[in-house]
Amino acid sequence: GAVVSQHPSWVICKSGTSVKIECRSLDFQATTMFWYRQFPKQSLMLMATSNEGSKATYEQGVEKDKFLINHASLTLSTLTVTSAHPEDSSFYICSADGGGRTYEQYFGPGTRLTVT
């Protein structure tokens, strides 16, 4: 099956610093990747849709200048949390489309961000 990886799996950073999270499709090419955020005991909330070679589409209420998304290749999308604050602490999950007419999005294992 298709595999999506995320790096790092967890990160602790100080308030005011920036953190980059990578999402890679390991054995397939993904034109579209999605970034979700999940707070404890809550559901997944879509933050943005990332398309290779073009600007990401952000969901309403998500600050595009704070959450920078770059989808530079068909196998890599990155999410950079700029000037992180404690309220940005969350579980960030990416997913990737299968590259064909499949119905499934393939999810990465997630990245747990803690901002101190």
Added chain:
Amino acid sequence: AQKITQTQPGMFVQEKEAVTLDCTYDTSDQSYGLFWYKQPSSGEMIFLIYQGSYDEQNATEGRYSLNFQKARKSANLVISASQLGDSAMYFCAMREGDTGWNTDKLIFGTGTRLQVFP
């Protein structure tokens, strides 16, 4: 308004018994897809089962089956012969739109925490 509603925040089931997790949805699209995902404590999202809006038969995948009632807009997940390893959060999700099966965003419900006891 909620597009995906899961009314059961938590469910308990005894090992080897069957359990039904409820999901209702709201859409005006004719073409849509419904998914169930399992999320264990590790956080990974595990795909369980899919039902397309035009599929006439209920989807089944091993011990998982989806009770799809289109007129009622419900897509309940049935887990048969529950196992201790089934203890996890379960999310119902919907994909809307016709732009492409796999490039449309998923909308998730609030989830149901299932606990299987011996």
